[in-house]
Amino acid sequence: MKPVRIKICGLTRQEDIEAVNRARPEYCGFVFWKGSKRRYIEPSKAALLIRELAPEIRPVGVFLDEPISSLIESCLISGVDMVQLHGSEDEAYIAEVRKKLGKPVIKAFKITSAEDIRLARESAADYIMLDSGAGTGRTFCWDLIGELGREYFLAGGLDPDNVEQALKELEPYCLDVSSGVETDGVKDPDKIQRFIDKARRG
Numbered sequence: 001m002k003p004v005r006i007k008i009c010g011l012t013r014q015e016d017i018e019a020v021n022r023a024r025p026e027y028c029g030f031v032f033w034k035g036s037k038r039r040y041i042e043p044s045k046a047a048l049l050i051r052e053l054a055p056e057i058r059p060v061g062v063f064l065d066e067p068i069s070s071l072i073e074s075c076l077i078s079g080v081d082m083v084q085l086h087g088s089e090d091e092a093y094i095a096e097v098r099k100k101l102g103k104p105v106i107k108a109f110k111i112t113s114a115e116d117i118r119l120a121r122e123s124a125a126d127y128i129m130l131d132s133g134a135g136t137g138r139t140f141c142w143d144l145i146g147e148l149g150r151e152y153f154l155a156g157g158l159d160p161d162n163v164e165q166a167l168k169e170l171e172p173y174c175l176d177v178s179s180g181v182e183t184d185g186v187k188d189p190d191k192i193q194r195f196i197d198k199a200r201r202g
Helices: 014-023 043-051 068-078 091-101 114-122 163-169 189-201
Strands: 005-009 027-031 058-063 082-085 105-110 127-131 152-154 174-177
Touching (some): 005 189, 027 174, 043 058, 043 068, 058 068, 082 091, 091 105, 163 174, 163 189
Parallel strands (some): 082 105, 105 127
């Protein structure tokens, strides 16, 4: 089995950057969806944080049903390397984003049935993310994944206590975590390190 990659999502503070620079996940996420009260970050502030990010950690901009012109502007201001789409964006939207930005696209799918898995499998996005919803903090039924046939990011309800179980049952390309490495709504450096240590061992 290939070593799993890790994405820490929802960074908003200098302390978060310092924590991931120590822990060294492969990806980190900045939420540009204004509907996220705790994790939304302005692209200009994200740009300052990304400048402090270790060069091997790829910054990802997270959006939900954003007008394409606004998405492009946010990406250019912030300097993210990749785009993550968490809404009802269709194949045409994905193609347009990739064409205009030339950056890889991750498309998230809320998994509640085998049909959702089929849609994820057939997506033209560079990467797919299987999730329980937009920041629900809960896992979905992993049995639905079955023989997916392509690499995927696994999200939804992951934390230091269940990451090893996830890796026993599944073979994701990347584990995506946000609230699972927080304490009182802010990123916890110890939980980030524990999560990554357990995932690397798994």
